[in-house]
Amino acid sequence: MIVRHDEGSTRVRLVETEAYGGEDDPASHAFRGRTARNDAMFGPAGHLYVYRIYGLHWCMNVVTQRSDLASAVLLRGAEPLVGSDDPRGVVPAGALAGPGRLTRHLGVTGDDDGRDCCVPGARVTFEMSSREADVRRSGRVGISRARERLSRYYLAGSPGVSTTLRSPHPEDLA
DNA sequence: ACATGGATCGCCT
DNA sequence: GGCGATCCATGTA
Numbered sequence A: 001m002i003v004r005h006d007e008g009s010t011r012v013r014l015v016e017t018e019a020y021g022g023e024d025d026p027a028s029h030a031f032r033g034r035t036a037r038n039d040a041m042f043g044p045a046g047h048l049y050v051y052r053i054y055g056l057h058w059c060m061n062v063v064t065q066r067s068d069l070a071s072a073v074l075l076r077g078a079e080p081l082v083g084s085d086d087p088r089g090v091v092p093a094g095a096l097a098g099p100g101r102l103t104r105h106l107g108v109t110g111d112d113d114g115r116d117c118c119v120p121g122a123r124v125t126f127e128m129s130s131r132e133a134d135v136r137r138s139g140r141v142g143i144s145r146a147r148e149r150l151s152r153y154y155l156a157g158s159p160g161v162s163t164t165l166r167s168p169h170p171e172d173l174a
Numbered sequence B: 001a002c003a004t005g006g007a008t009c010g011c012c013t
Numbered sequence C: 001g002g003c004g005a006t007c008c009a010t011g012t013a
Helices: A099-106
Strands: A004-006 A010-021 A047-054 A057-065 A072-081 A124-127 A133-137 A152-155
Touching: A010 A099, A047 A099, A057 A099, A057 A124, A072 A099, A072 A133
Parallel strands: none
Antiparallel strands: A004 A010, A004 A124, A010 A072, A010 A152, A047 A057, A057 A072, A133 A152
């Protein structure tokens, strides 16, 4: 999957995602019901849910399910693709590894919370790419509750995945 | 009102 | 591998 930001100005290849929500997920921001922060998670699929983490980073999710079964996919890492306005390709390979770095480089902030990614001219959109080889599945990271759920997907060995997470753990599924 | 604890990262040793 | 930066939604009173 590829994220295209500002129609061709920045394009990245997603290499790490994590799913949250649905029924009975205590690690989901929507677990305790609808609030001002998680409002976008209860809205239409295909919109962004952006929130601040640790007071200084932004994390971006794509909403995947409507209303009461609020669900979203956290975008955790990507590889830079050479953008049309960045012919030098100067972005280091690991610059988008980690959810905070990804939003920083895409320029995604709280202003993008709730934005629809599926309309013409959207600031952030997605396009499918051919099926990736070497996609692994593992438990979720960086959380305390329900971390054992195998809802994290990543491209094994990719520099777009945090260094300590890019090598498959023995328990990870292929 | 006030306390708490994160879906993190960069820099340090 | 440890720590500090720095915010705010939420829980408790």
